[in-house]
Amino acid sequence: MVKILHSADWQVGLRAQHVARVASDVRKARLEAARKVIREANSLSVNAVVLAGDIFEDNFVEDRLVHEVLAVLADSRAPVYVLPGNHDALTPDAIYRRPSWKQRPSHVFMLDGDSAVPVPRTSAVLLPAPLRQKKGMKDPTAEWAARVDPADIRIGVAHGSLRIEGKYSADDFPIALNAVARSGLDYLALGHWHGQYLHDARTAYSGAHETTKFGEDGSGQALLVEIVARGAEPRLTPVVTGSLAWRVLELDLSQGTGPEVERVRALAAVLPHPERTLLRLRTTGTSADDATSLLNGLEDALWGRGFLHVSVERNDIPRDKAEGRLADIAGSSSLISSLLRELGGPAVPASQAPEEAAVRLAARQVLTELVMEAWK
Incomplete structure (x- = not known):
């Protein structure tokens, strides 16, 4: 039996330039x-804490x-195993070669070699895949x-991208989808993707311990x-x-x-804990003069x-700009021109067709937005 807490991608020291005004709050x-x-690891009485790479931003x-990270790890009652990721790779100038890191508590171990590492008081071993670039x-x-x-529970610890089409790039340490079966693993603890992702029953990304961005x-x-x-x-x-909420409205x-x-x-009025919430307002569609x-x-x-x-992230298009562009296109497109004539045709008395004016206006709006979207 073995019980571990799997975490990754702490990226302590994150610059957070995308929210520069509160970057220090994000780092804290x-x-x-x-x-x-x-604290959770101690509460759960785990046998080990496994950190699958990128503990530091670089x-x-x-x-x-x-020293702050080591002070955090010093409080663990279980041994802690740290894998170098791509942000904190085991290069000649790596953090993990510094005198400050070498002062770490005796229960904090580096997964920096190729050999299996036994987890004390269990029948489990960790198979590390440290990154060096x-x-x-x-x-x-x-x-x-x-x-x-073959005798032990085998837990792989790696940092990279599962080779899922559309979700990895060739230079991003692509990991074979059959890595578990190929190596006879009981579990593959991954880092690198910040969202928790359970690929199957034996392969998972823990996700970053704190959200990094919107x-x-x-x-x-x-x-x-x-x-x-x-x-x-x-x-x-x-x-x-995590403690911060990153919300897009x-x-x-x-x-x-x-x-x-x-x-x-x-x-926004009903969102809890505004003091711990980062908001991004994202606009779309076409906008009137009073929008700003x-x-x-x-x-x-x-x-x-x-x-x-x-x-505020402005992705809307000012209505006068959209109408002007639409008029330009209509001059060279008989289809667009005829559609505009139809949509702007003779008014229908409200008593006969109260909805038609609104329908025409909405259709013209849709046409404008389609043209502007294609233009972008």
């Missing part, structure tokens, strides 16, 4: 989430952060088959992994570790900026509610 949250990982972070085209798990001991679904977690015996299917349980300005602003204002002032007012109001971060 990453350290707090690291403390939460260790090999140039200040020694102060090295930022990018690479070789599968870091490719050599495990030759050094597997749109990073599934992060802010670790994975509790329990394996009762060699060959048994692991029991995988998500463990919440969409505004379709084609529906009218005023109504959309009020809708988003109402949504209304959006500025909304942004100011949300800052006033105490949100940690508020930003």
Whole structure:
């Protein structure tokens, strides 16, 4: 039987330039989430904490952060195993070669070699695949088959991208989808993808312990992994570790900026813990002349509610610009020209067809947006 807490991608020292105004808050949250990982590990009485790469943002972070991470790891009651990832690769100038890191507590171990590492007081071994460079085209798990001991529960620890079409690049340490079967593993603990992802019953990314950016679904977690015996299917349980919420709220300005602003204002009003929430307002559609002032007012109001971060991402197109472009295209397209004539044709008395004017306006709006989307 073995029970581990699998985590990865702490990236302590993250620059967070995309939210520069609150970058220091984001960095503090990453350290707090690291403390939460260790607290959860202690609470769950795990046999080991396994960190599958990228504990640091890069090999140039200040020694102060090295000491802070070691202080966090010192509180673990279980042994901690640290794998070098691509951000903190085992290069000649690696953090893991510094005197500061070498002062680590005796229960913090490096997975920096090729040999299987036994987990004390269990029948499990860890098979490490440390990275020694930022990018690479070789599968870091490719050599495990030759050094597997058939007697023990076998847990691979690697950092890279599963070779799933559309989700990896050739220089991103692509990992074969049959790595578990090829090496006779009971579980493959992966790092590199920030969203928690269970590829199958034996292969999983724990996800980053704290969310890094907007749109990073599934992060802010670790994975509790329990394996009762060699060959048994692991029991995988998500463990919440993150503290910040990164929320994107969409505004379709084609529906009218005023109504959309009020809708988003109402949504934001019920979000819990604004002081720990980063908000991005993303606009789409075509917008009227008053859009900028209304959006500025909304942004100011949300800052006033105490949100940690508020930003507006403008993807809408001003209506006069859209209409002008549509007119230009109509001059060289008989199809567009005829559609516009039809949609802007003689008015129908409201008493006879009260919906037709609205339908024509909506159709013209759709046509405008389709043309503008193609133009972009």
